[in-house]
Amino acid sequence: MPLSAQQVRSRLRGVAVGLLTPFDDDLELQHEKIAENARTLYDEGIRAFLVTANISEYHSLSTSERVAVAETSVNALPSDACVLAGVGGSTAAAQELIRAYDRIGVDAMMIMPPDHTYLHEQGLLEYYRELSSGTETPLVPYVRGFDPSVDYLASLTRVDGVIGIKYALKDPVKLGAGVAAGADDVVWVDGLAEPFAVSFWAEGAEGFSAGVSNFRPEIGLELFDALSEGDWKRARELRNICLPYQNFRDETGQENEIEGAISVSAVKKGLELAGLNGGAVREPIRPLAPEEERRAEELYSQLEDDIESLIE
Numbered sequence: 001m002p003l004s005a006q007q008v009r010s011r012l013r014g015v016a017v018g019l020l021t022p023f024d025d026d027l028e029l030q031h032e033k034i035a036e037n038a039r040t041l042y043d044e045g046i047r048a049f050l051v052t053a054n055i056s057e058y059h060s061l062s063t064s065e066r067v068a069v070a071e072t073s074v075n076a077l078p079s080d081a082c083v084l085a086g087v088g089g090s091t092a093a094a095q096e097l098i099r100a101y102d103r104i105g106v107d108a109m110m111i112m113p114p115d116h117t118y119l120h121e122q123g124l125l126e127y128y129r130e131l132s133s134g135t136e137t138p139l140v141p142y143v144r145g146f147d148p149s150v151d152y153l154a155s156l157t158r159v160d161g162v163i164g165i166k167y168a169l170k171d172p173v174k175l176g177a178g179v180a181a182g183a184d185d186v187v188w189v190d191g192l193a194e195p196f197a198v199s200f201w202a203e204g205a206e207g208f209s210a211g212v213s214n215f216r217p218e219i220g221l222e223l224f225d226a227l228s229e230g231d232w233k234r235a236r237e238l239r240n241i242c243l244p245y246q247n248f249r250d251e252t253g254q255e256n257e258i259e260g261a262i263s264v265s266a267v268k269k270g271l272e273l274a275g276l277n278g279g280a281v282r283e284p285i286r287p288l289a290p291e292e293e294r295r296a297e298e299l300y301s302q303l304e305d306d307i308e309s310l311i312e
């Protein structure tokens with residue numbers, strides 16, 4: 001049975017990992033590996049899982065694959081875990097996906113950033129209202145890739161069914177203004193991972209999405225504890241050990257000028273190095289080049305040393 005809205009809010013007050021989608025060499029889904037990753041991360045203490053979402057390569061999955069991956073995740077995890085499943089596209093396509101997820105019993109809908117070239121804030125609010133009208137399941141809109149007004153953010157918190165917002169704009173001041181202007185019962189989640197966890201927390205975020213914590217969850221869990229206790233010095237120290245690998249994720253890779261191009265491949269490599277399942281990536285993402293693989297290994301080793309000195 002899915003979690004209640006109140007339980008989903010409580011899971012958002014924590015570390016949300018992206019459950020990545022391992023593909024085999026023929027780029028087919030590896031369901032047993034998704035399930036294994038989910039169970040391992042749960043056993044290590046993670047309770048919120050973003051499946052078929054951003055770094056799960058949402059855009060490279062067909063609708064039926066999204067539903068199948070969400071079902072694998074729900075079945076793999078104990079009932080107190082919160083599964084948020086990625087939803088996007090046209091209103092009709094998104095509603096159909098929501099209906100399929102509701103049949104499976106996901107706990108919340110992670111509404112992907114709009115993939116439309118032209119956007120109107122009121123039209124976008126209408127989109128969320130339409131999605132909400134067809135389900136009792138809570139919605140968590142993902143704000144990324146456009147620069148909305150504070151009024152828009154405040155209105156978003158008041159759309160029926162919206163219980164959390166995944167905020168991924170590099171603008172902590174706007175976050176603080178949105179939190180101040182918005183409804184009190186919405187949980188703001190840092191969508192830019194550990195690097196922004198400290199500044200976003202200070203502005204009112206109560207949880208964060210994982211970066212390196214996708215494969216070393218103990219960092220995120222310790223960071224969350226430090227933030228919850230108001231131990232800013234320790235929070236900054238923990239955040240700082242994440243930066244080298246996170247900065248690597250932001251790089252362009254080879255023969256490309258778009259930043260962040262290696263981000264998902266780098267997390268998949270981190271999963272492999274941590275003994276979890278990464279697997280191949282689908283286009284439009286590229287695998288790491290051999291020298292990037294070596295750099296990832298060096299950075300992982302540095303991260304491991306830092307974890308040993310700071311956590312274990």
Ligand SMILES: N[C@@H](CC=O)C(=O)O
Nearest residue numbers: 054055193209210211
């Ligand atoms: N935390 C993720 C973004 C959200 O899904 C990342 O680090 O890429």
